[in-house]
Amino acid sequence: AQKVTQAQTEISVVEKEDVTLDCVYETRDTTYYLFWYKQPPSGELVFLIRRNSFDEQNEISGRYSWNFQKSTSSFNFTITASQVVDSAVYFCALSERNTGNQFYFGTGTSLTVIP
Amino acid sequence: GAGVSQTPSNKVTEKGKYVELRCDPISGHTALYWYRQSLGQGPEFLIYFQGTGAADDSGLPNDRFFAVRPEGSVSTLKIQRTERGDSAMYLCASSQGLAVYNEQFFGPGTRLTVL
Numbered sequence: 363a364q365k366v367t368q369a370q371t372e373i374s375v376v377e378k379e380d381v382t383l384d385c386v387y388e389t390r391d392t393t394y395y396l397f398w399y400k401q402p403p404s405g406e407l408v409f410l411i412r413r414n415s416f417d418e419q420n421e422i423s424g425r426y427s428w429n430f431q432k433s434t435s436s437f438n439f440t441i442t443a444s445q446v447v448d449s450a451v452y453f454c455a456l457s458e459r460n461t462g463n464q465f466y467f468g469t470g471t472s473l474t475v476i477p
Numbered sequence: 478g479a480g481v482s483q484t485p486s487n488k489v490t491e492k493g494k495y496v497e498l499r500c501d502p503i504s505g506h507t508a509l510y511w512y513r514q515s516l517g518q519g520p521e522f523l524i525y526f527q528g529t530g531a532a533d534d535s536g537l538p539n540d541r542f543f544a545v546r547p548e549g550s551v552s553t554l555k556i557q558r559t560e561r562g563d564s565a566m567y568l569c570a571s572s573q574g575l576a577v578y579n580e581q582f583f584g585p586g587t588r589l590t591v592l
Binding site: 397405407455467468470 | 510512517518519520521522525533536566568570578580581582583584585586
Protein backbone atom coordinates (compact mmCIF):
# COMPACT_ATOMS: atom_id res chain seq x y z
CA ALA A 363 0.00 0.00 0.00
CA GLN A 364 1.19 3.47 -0.82
CA LYS A 365 2.16 5.29 2.36
CA VAL A 366 2.21 8.71 0.72
CA THR A 367 -0.34 9.74 -1.88
CA GLN A 368 -0.03 12.78 -4.07
CA ALA A 369 -3.19 12.62 -6.13
CA GLN A 370 -2.32 15.59 -8.34
CA THR A 371 0.00 14.39 -11.07
CA GLU A 372 0.32 17.68 -12.93
CA ILE A 373 -0.78 21.22 -12.18
CA SER A 374 -0.47 24.32 -14.34
CA VAL A 375 -1.03 27.81 -13.02
CA VAL A 376 -0.47 31.28 -14.35
CA GLU A 377 2.22 33.31 -12.68
CA LYS A 378 1.10 35.08 -9.49
CA GLU A 379 -1.67 32.60 -8.83
CA ASP A 380 -1.71 30.66 -5.58
CA VAL A 381 -1.46 26.88 -5.79
CA THR A 382 -1.86 24.09 -3.23
CA LEU A 383 -0.20 20.72 -3.56
CA ASP A 384 -1.91 17.92 -1.70
CA CYS A 385 -0.27 15.16 0.31
CA VAL A 386 -2.04 12.40 2.20
CA TYR A 387 -0.08 9.89 4.25
CA GLU A 388 -0.76 6.62 5.98
CA THR A 389 1.03 5.33 9.06
CA ARG A 390 0.34 3.39 12.24
CA ASP A 391 3.34 4.87 13.98
CA THR A 392 2.68 7.61 16.51
CA THR A 393 6.05 9.23 15.88
CA TYR A 394 6.79 10.20 12.34
CA TYR A 395 8.11 13.03 10.21
CA LEU A 396 6.80 14.55 7.04
CA PHE A 397 8.91 16.28 4.43
CA TRP A 398 8.53 18.21 1.23
CA TYR A 399 11.21 18.21 -1.44
CA LYS A 400 11.47 20.13 -4.69
CA GLN A 401 13.01 18.57 -7.79
CA PRO A 402 13.69 21.22 -10.43
CA PRO A 403 14.46 20.30 -14.05
CA SER A 404 18.13 19.99 -13.11
CA GLY A 405 17.13 16.90 -11.15
CA GLU A 406 18.57 17.43 -7.68
CA LEU A 407 16.10 17.06 -4.83
CA VAL A 408 16.04 20.12 -2.60
CA PHE A 409 14.79 19.92 0.97
CA LEU A 410 11.99 22.38 1.79
CA ILE A 411 10.53 21.47 5.16
CA ARG A 412 10.31 18.86 7.92
CA ARG A 413 7.42 18.52 10.31
CA ASN A 414 7.12 16.02 13.19
CA SER A 415 3.93 14.28 14.19
CA PHE A 416 3.61 16.16 17.45
CA ASP A 417 3.68 19.62 15.94
CA GLU A 418 0.55 20.54 14.05
CA GLN A 419 1.36 24.21 13.83
CA ASN A 420 1.19 25.51 10.34
CA GLU A 421 4.37 27.02 9.00
CA ILE A 422 5.04 29.89 6.68
CA SER A 423 8.32 30.60 4.96
CA GLY A 424 8.14 33.48 2.53
CA ARG A 425 5.74 32.50 -0.23
CA TYR A 426 5.57 28.91 1.02
CA SER A 427 3.20 27.62 3.67
CA TRP A 428 2.36 24.17 4.97
CA ASN A 429 -0.86 22.90 6.53
CA PHE A 430 -0.49 19.77 8.66
CA GLN A 431 -3.73 18.12 9.79
CA LYS A 432 -3.45 14.82 11.63
CA SER A 433 -7.24 14.41 11.62
CA THR A 434 -7.17 14.02 7.85
CA SER A 435 -3.59 12.67 7.59
CA SER A 436 -2.70 15.49 5.27
CA PHE A 437 0.31 17.74 4.86
CA ASN A 438 -0.51 20.21 2.13
CA PHE A 439 1.83 22.75 0.61
CA THR A 440 0.75 26.13 -0.69
CA ILE A 441 2.75 28.47 -2.87
CA THR A 442 1.48 32.03 -2.83
CA ALA A 443 1.97 34.32 -5.81
CA SER A 444 3.65 31.59 -7.84
CA GLN A 445 6.67 32.36 -10.00
CA VAL A 446 8.15 30.66 -13.03
CA VAL A 447 11.07 29.49 -10.88
CA ASP A 448 8.61 27.45 -8.84
CA SER A 449 8.16 25.11 -11.81
CA ALA A 450 9.38 21.72 -10.63
CA VAL A 451 8.23 18.36 -9.36
CA TYR A 452 7.35 18.42 -5.69
CA PHE A 453 7.56 15.33 -3.52
CA CYS A 454 6.02 14.68 -0.16
CA ALA A 455 7.78 12.07 2.00
CA LEU A 456 7.23 10.24 5.27
CA SER A 457 9.63 8.68 7.73
CA GLU A 458 8.50 6.59 10.69
CA ARG A 459 10.22 5.94 13.99
CA ASN A 460 9.67 2.21 13.68
CA THR A 461 11.11 2.04 10.17
CA GLY A 462 13.34 5.07 10.52
CA ASN A 463 15.89 4.08 7.94
CA GLN A 464 14.10 5.25 4.86
CA PHE A 465 11.81 7.80 3.37
CA TYR A 466 8.57 6.85 1.70
CA PHE A 467 8.03 9.22 -1.18
CA GLY A 468 4.85 10.06 -3.00
CA THR A 469 4.77 9.95 -6.78
CA GLY A 470 5.20 13.70 -7.01
CA THR A 471 3.25 16.61 -8.41
CA SER A 472 4.62 18.36 -11.46
CA LEU A 473 3.97 22.09 -11.20
CA THR A 474 4.23 24.34 -14.23
CA VAL A 475 3.98 28.07 -13.72
CA ILE A 476 3.13 29.84 -16.94
CA PRO A 477 4.48 33.36 -17.37
CA GLY B 478 30.21 23.56 1.80
CA ALA B 479 30.25 20.68 -0.64
CA GLY B 480 27.06 18.75 -1.08
CA VAL B 481 26.54 15.13 -1.99
CA SER B 482 28.30 14.24 -5.21
CA GLN B 483 27.70 11.29 -7.50
CA THR B 484 29.70 9.94 -10.38
CA PRO B 485 29.23 9.38 -13.17
CA SER B 486 26.33 11.67 -13.96
CA ASN B 487 25.34 9.42 -16.85
CA LYS B 488 26.13 5.80 -17.53
CA VAL B 489 25.15 3.88 -20.64
CA THR B 490 25.84 0.17 -20.66
CA GLU B 491 24.79 -2.95 -22.45
CA LYS B 492 22.56 -5.63 -21.06
CA GLY B 493 24.53 -8.12 -19.04
CA LYS B 494 27.36 -5.79 -18.10
CA TYR B 495 28.53 -4.81 -14.62
CA VAL B 496 28.32 -1.21 -13.41
CA GLU B 497 29.47 0.74 -10.38
CA LEU B 498 27.94 3.99 -9.23
CA ARG B 499 29.76 6.15 -6.72
CA CYS B 500 28.47 8.46 -4.00
CA ASP B 501 30.43 10.97 -1.94
CA PRO B 502 28.32 12.11 1.01
CA ILE B 503 28.54 15.38 2.87
CA SER B 504 31.55 15.33 5.16
CA GLY B 505 30.62 14.20 8.64
CA HIS B 506 27.33 12.61 7.68
CA THR B 507 27.18 9.14 9.15
CA ALA B 508 24.05 7.97 7.36
CA LEU B 509 23.99 7.26 3.64
CA TYR B 510 21.09 6.12 1.49
CA TRP B 511 20.60 4.88 -2.03
CA TYR B 512 17.35 5.36 -3.91
CA ARG B 513 16.16 4.51 -7.40
CA GLN B 514 13.85 6.83 -9.27
CA SER B 515 12.04 5.74 -12.39
CA LEU B 516 10.56 8.25 -14.78
CA GLY B 517 7.46 9.88 -13.35
CA GLN B 518 7.86 8.23 -9.97
CA GLY B 519 9.17 9.18 -6.57
CA PRO B 520 12.46 7.84 -5.28
CA GLU B 521 12.30 4.27 -3.97
CA PHE B 522 14.52 3.19 -1.11
CA LEU B 523 17.26 0.68 -1.86
CA ILE B 524 19.70 0.55 1.04
CA TYR B 525 20.83 2.49 4.08
CA PHE B 526 24.24 2.64 5.74
CA GLN B 527 25.01 3.82 9.22
CA GLY B 528 28.77 4.12 9.24
CA THR B 529 30.34 1.23 7.38
CA GLY B 530 27.57 -1.30 7.80
CA ALA B 531 24.44 -1.77 5.75
CA ALA B 532 21.80 -1.26 8.42
CA ASP B 533 18.90 -1.92 6.07
CA ASP B 534 19.14 -3.42 2.59
CA SER B 535 15.49 -4.41 2.33
CA GLY B 536 14.93 -2.25 -0.73
CA LEU B 537 17.47 -3.97 -2.97
CA PRO B 538 15.39 -5.64 -5.70
CA ASN B 539 17.49 -8.79 -6.03
CA ASP B 540 20.96 -10.20 -5.49
CA ARG B 541 22.34 -8.51 -8.60
CA PHE B 542 22.42 -5.32 -6.56
CA PHE B 543 25.03 -4.76 -3.89
CA ALA B 544 26.44 -1.70 -2.12
CA VAL B 545 29.47 -1.06 0.04
CA ARG B 546 30.79 1.72 2.21
CA PRO B 547 34.12 0.35 3.43
CA GLU B 548 35.44 3.40 5.28
CA GLY B 549 32.18 4.95 6.34
CA SER B 550 32.31 7.72 3.78
CA VAL B 551 32.21 7.02 0.03
CA SER B 552 29.75 4.38 -1.08
CA THR B 553 29.55 2.34 -4.27
CA LEU B 554 26.39 0.76 -5.63
CA LYS B 555 27.20 -2.25 -7.77
CA ILE B 556 24.88 -3.86 -10.27
CA GLN B 557 25.77 -7.17 -11.88
CA ARG B 558 24.36 -8.57 -15.12
CA THR B 559 22.42 -5.40 -15.81
CA GLU B 560 18.96 -5.65 -17.33
CA ARG B 561 16.98 -3.09 -19.29
CA GLY B 562 14.62 -2.74 -16.33
CA ASP B 563 17.51 -1.40 -14.26
CA SER B 564 17.46 1.79 -16.30
CA ALA B 565 16.61 4.63 -13.91
CA MET B 566 18.06 7.55 -11.99
CA TYR B 567 20.03 6.36 -8.99
CA LEU B 568 20.07 8.86 -6.16
CA CYS B 569 22.32 8.99 -3.15
CA ALA B 570 21.52 10.95 0.01
CA SER B 571 23.23 11.54 3.31
CA SER B 572 22.12 12.80 6.69
CA GLN B 573 23.67 13.52 10.05
CA GLY B 574 21.79 10.71 11.70
CA LEU B 575 18.73 8.58 11.35
CA ALA B 576 16.35 9.71 8.63
CA VAL B 577 13.42 9.80 11.00
CA TYR B 578 14.90 12.82 12.70
CA ASN B 579 17.00 14.46 10.03
CA GLU B 580 16.43 15.65 6.53
CA GLN B 581 18.33 13.85 3.83
CA PHE B 582 20.50 15.79 1.43
CA PHE B 583 20.43 14.39 -2.07
CA GLY B 584 23.04 14.26 -4.78
CA PRO B 585 22.37 15.04 -8.45
CA GLY B 586 21.99 11.37 -9.29
CA THR B 587 23.43 8.99 -11.85
CA ARG B 588 21.24 8.26 -14.83
CA LEU B 589 21.75 4.64 -15.81
CA THR B 590 20.66 3.46 -19.23
CA VAL B 591 20.87 -0.22 -20.06
CA LEU B 592 20.62 -0.91 -23.79
